[in-house]
Amino acid sequence: MTPDQKNGKKPYRPKRARKSQLLSRMVERIVKPVFGKRGFSNAAIINNWSEIVGPELAKFSAPEKLTFSRDGASGGILYLKTITGGMATEIQHLEPIIIERINRHFGYKAVVGLRLSQGPIPQEQNKQPPKHELTPEQEHALNESLSNIEDEEIRLTLARLGKSIAYRNKTDD
16 A cells, blocks of 8 residues: 555556547637637537538528627527528528527527528539439348437437448448
């Protein structure tokens, strides 16, 4: 027994100079100042816009900036750019649903209102991710492995992830 253990103290362990970090956190630190200028504390709303509002609305709209009140206590206002005035009218009618989807995505009341403007949106926003087709055997195996998951949204998300992994493994061969 060491003298420290006799006294009830923990033995001295030197601190590590660098801890391992997730790549996403490292990238977030690099990108945060750029997105911060536009009110986006992280890139999640931009990167996941299609998942949040659905591919049809994402084709015709894009988030521009997110502003918060000075006290920071209330939710923010999301500024959206739409391609046409007709789409702006459509988004106005869907505003409560869109705000609910955004807040559900973040897990808190991040957005309380939308402000719309009309103009061109970035071309990357219009691109759809490539569809990953599986063989019938792979599709059956994936569906079988996810059959015991009750939550529909989680099951669909895991199915997309499984298809992406299977596609990546197929292209690596």
